[in-house]
Amino acid sequence: MKYETDLPVMLPLERHQSEPFLGLKSKHILTVALIAIIGPCVAFAQAPSGQESPLAVLVNWAPLLLKGFIFNLIISISAMAFGTAIGAILGLGQISLIAATRHSSWFVTQFFRNAPWLVLLFFAMFLLPFEINILGFKIPFPDWLKAILGLSLPVMANVSEIVRGAVRSLPSGQWEAAESLAYTRMQTLWLIILPQCVKRMLPPWMNLYSILTMATVLASIVGVSEVMTLTGQALASEGGRPELLAPFYGFVLLLFFIYCYPIARFTVWLEKKYAVIN
Amino acid sequence: MEMVYEWFRTLYQETGINLPFLYDEYDRNRMIDGLFTTVKLSLVCLFFSIIIGVIGAWLQGSSFKWTRRFVSGYIQLFRNTPPLVQLYFFYFAIGTLLPRVENDWGGQSPIFGSFAWAAISLSFFAGAFNVEIFRSGIEAVPKSTVEAAEALGFSKLQIYRDITLPLAFRVVLPALNNNLVNLVKTTTLAYAIAVPEMLYEANQIWSDNVNVTEMMVFLLLAYFVLVGILVSGMNRWERAMKIPGYG
Amino acid sequence: MKIKTLAATLVVSALSISAATADILDTIKERGTLIVGTKADYKPYGFLDTSGAVIGIEPDLAKDVADKLGVDIEFVPVVSSNRMQFLEQGKIDLMIATMTDKPDRREVVLIPDPNYYSSGTNVLALKSLGLKEWEDLRGKPVCGIQGAFYNKATSQTYGAEIVAFKGTAEAYSALKGGNCAAFVYDDSAIVAKAADPDWADYEMPLQTIDDAPWGLAVALGEEKFGQMMSEMIIEWHKTGRILELETKWGVTNTPFAQAMHDKYK
Incomplete structure (x- = not known):
């Protein structure tokens, strides 16, 4: 029941509560997304007579592309694990009381954060040796390992920033209160600051993972046999038929959407769960 | 200037460190064009992505269910798919569906070239993140502030423009900066659809001269400087905008 | 694999x-x-x-x-x-x-x-453009493949604007989409392509240049x-x-x- 009024103050409060961002509407979002991707594909996918229809061609290649996509996921998970481990240390280095540690950590973080992912990947790809020789043992450096290393560099820098940002985002009162209770710096950090930070760090960390997963396709530009490389090669093997591009790239978009969308929802759920109630 | 060019030519002959964009006029022009294209693409995308972010965040507070759904769908679609594939999709799939125009060499070319598609695609990509960033900032503005504005008889648009957005803006600046820096780095993807930006030109040069190492080091430094300028500008702005005791 | x-x-x-x-x-x-x-x-x-x-x-x-x-x-x-x-x-x-x-x-x-093996360089272009010589490419966007040596020659000698893609599928698509006036590539591949009924409107109009061994x-x-x-x-x-x-x-x-x-x- 609504009643007529001109006074904003009299209006029901709920109007200002923004709708739950994803809430129940995910199926609508999914529908819109699917239409947006598949629509142009279908519109575009009209085969000239006498050839296999583009969708039939796509079905032929789908198993190979899926294999490639799984490889993307392996790269993303490894790079995330590796980057997070080093990045966390680097982040703590950034809030160190020792000026040298702080400054060098800051510099490393800034350097890798400011370099484009693609350029770092090129760097890792072309400048790391094919194998390294340590004490007569040859440690091989295959492509996929280089891709993981190349991608974990920016992840490391971003994690470092997330850690620093989270620590800095806590009110200084937390530090002061701990100090007044005679906690040491170490104790304050581990018992008071970091536990509160984890909640704040989780959503941006998940976002970073999403970004990383989507960045794995960059490995195609440097020749790792992941889904985009295979898509390009599949298209070339079909003789470069232009009407195939939309369905093929649409398919790749869809694969990533199906994987990343649930992660995004989970992140939002986490954000809500850990929301600091003011 | 000629002396400097000659010095680098000698450097190549003596040490094998090959920086052709410093002594070869053709390569030098390519590199300079590349730099300008990168800067231009970045600025265009920065501008449009912020516009998209502001409008999107406003539409998300709309009272029409379908407006909100549409914006959510847009965000989810662009956030959860790789920008590189988006770029391909825009350029190759959507680009060919649009009507064509007569061009000056007597053929039919699409309305948008690769630069335009890169700008559109990257703006939408970064814009999707910006909508969420602005939304989180708007949510961080205390309800009491909005209510106070309402009590003073501000209209919805006025509240958004004069109260919520300026406050939200300060809250979200760090996140926004982060995203904008990302955007500038993401412009390297335009390489894939042959937009002649810095990475593309560098790639052309190293293909012709087989000097990947030198070009790679140069590229890293160039982007480090470029992004460094942006970051320091943003930080300065962040400090200037700061309200003591708020956020 | x-x-x-x-x-x-x-x-x-x-x-x-x-x-x-x-x-x-x-x-x-x-x-x-x-x-x-x-x-x-x-x-x-x-x-x-x-x-x-x-x-x-x-x-x-x-x-x-x-x-x-x-x-x-x-x-x-x-x-x-x-x-x-x-x-x-x-x-x-x-x-x-x-x-x-x-x-x-x-x-x-x-x-x-x-x-x-050996092949030369030529272009695939719309018949309606009526290209006759390499000089006709001056100032026009021409698709190419990244890393191909003739890109530089085509742009430096004949003044074409090279638009280089990573793979052939993209280049063919860009050509058909009208993003380029022509596609500069190996003549052996172009001959095969021009014979394809899908590409009936296209031809290999120029003199093969740079016939070079592989x-x-x-x-x-x-x-x-x-x-x-x-x-x-x-x-x-x-x-x-x-x-x-x-x-x-x-x-x-x-x-x-x-x-x-x-x-x-």
């Missing part, structure tokens, strides 16, 4: 501990696998089948080499912009990847003589392997293997392959 690659690399590394400075031929035999870099997006010279295997004229040639050595074969897909780096790094033992034999490339990799390559300093490859190439020409493969993969026999066959017969 990846797991196999991983396993192979691990085995390779395990085996190569003992043979630190050995000749590459010994390494290959010890490892039991010849690793060859070929194109995977260059129909019909090297492309994928739906199972992900590399097939085509060059992979067939590579198989001959592996058979001769009595080892298995493994293909690493390469593109023009990374093929020489891969060879330098030792990632591949042998590269047969549609590479034009150029003096500056001979400084980076070892290209055994004689050449195994060279396969091994890493610099691998003289013994290079010597063996020279003999191998002569053998291919002598027996007409190249002509036979051209027919197998649907390419009209090229004058170069015919001439080499006649020379060594």
Whole structure:
């Protein structure tokens, strides 16, 4: 029941509560997304007579592309694990009381954060040796390992920033209160600051993972046999038929959407769960 | 200037460190064009992505269910798919569906070239993140502030423009900066659809001269400087905008 | 396929501990696998089948080499912009990847003589454009492939604006989409494309330029392997293997392959 009024103050409060961002509407979002991707594909996918229809061609290649996509996921998970481990240390280095540690950590973080992912990947790809020789043992450096290393560099820098940002985002009162209770710096950090930070760090960390997963396709530009490389090669093997591009790239978009969308929802759920109630 | 060019030519002959964009006029022009294209693409995308972010965040507070759904769908679609594939999709799939125009060499070319598609695609990509960033900032503005504005008889648009957005803006600046820096780095993807930006030109040069190492080091430094300028500008702005005791 | 690659690399590394400075031929035999870099997006010279295997004229040639050595074969897909780096790094033992034999490339990799193949540069363009000479390309956007040597020549000598893509699928698509006036590429591939009914409106209008031989390559300093490859190439020409493969993969026999066959017969 609504009643007529001109006074904003009299209006029901709920109007200002923004709708739950994803809430129940995910199926609508999914529908819109699917239409947006598949629509142009279908519109575009009209085969000239006498050839296999583009969708039939796509079905032929789908198993190979899926294999490639799984490889993307392996790269993303490894790079995330590796980057997070080093990045966390680097982040703590950034809030160190020792000026040298702080400054060098800051510099490393800034350097890798400011370099484009693609350029770092090129760097890792072309400048790391094919194998390294340590004490007569040859440690091989295959492509996929280089891709993981190349991608974990920016992840490391971003994690470092997330850690620093989270620590800095806590009110200084937390530090002061701990100090007044005679906690040491170490104790304050581990018992008071970091536990509160984890909640704040989780959503941006998940976002970073999403970004990383989507960045794995960059490995195609440097020749790792992941889904985009295979898509390009599949298209070339079909003789470069232009009407195939939309369905093929649409398919790749869809694969990533199906994987990343649930992660995004989970992140939002986490954000809500850990929301600091003011 | 000629002396400097000659010095680098000698450097190549003596040490094998090959920086052709410093002594070869053709390569030098390519590199300079590349730099300008990168800067231009970045600025265009920065501008449009912020516009998209502001409008999107406003539409998300709309009272029409379908407006909100549409914006959510847009965000989810662009956030959860790789920008590189988006770029391909825009350029190759959507680009060919649009009507064509007569061009000056007597053929039919699409309305948008690769630069335009890169700008559109990257703006939408970064814009999707910006909508969420602005939304989180708007949510961080205390309800009491909005209510106070309402009590003073501000209209919805006025509240958004004069109260919520300026406050939200300060809250979200760090996140926004982060995203904008990302955007500038993401412009390297335009390489894939042959937009002649810095990475593309560098790639052309190293293909012709087989000097990947030198070009790679140069590229890293160039982007480090470029992004460094942006970051320091943003930080300065962040400090200037700061309200003591708020956020 | 990846797991196999991983396993192979691990085995390779395990085996190569003992043979630190050995000749590459010994390494290959010890490892039991010849690793060859070929194109995977260059129909019909090297492309994928739906199972992900590399097939085509060059992979067939590579198989001959592996058979001769009595080892298995493994293909690493390469593109023009990374093929020489891969060879330098030792990632591949042998590269047969549609590479034009150029003096500056001979400084980076070892290209055994004689050449195994040849092609020239030409463009694929709409018939309605009525191109007559290379000069007609001046100021027009022309699609190309990243890393191809004729990009620079086309833009420097004839003033075309090169729009270079990573793969052929993108370039063909951009041409058909009207983003380019023409597509500059190897004439052998263009002849095949222009015969395709889908591309009936397109033609190869210009004089082929830069008719240049292709060279396969091994890493610099691998003289013994290079010597063996020279003999191998002569053998291919002598027996007409190249002509036979051209027919197998649907390419009209090229004058170069015919001439080499006649020379060594």
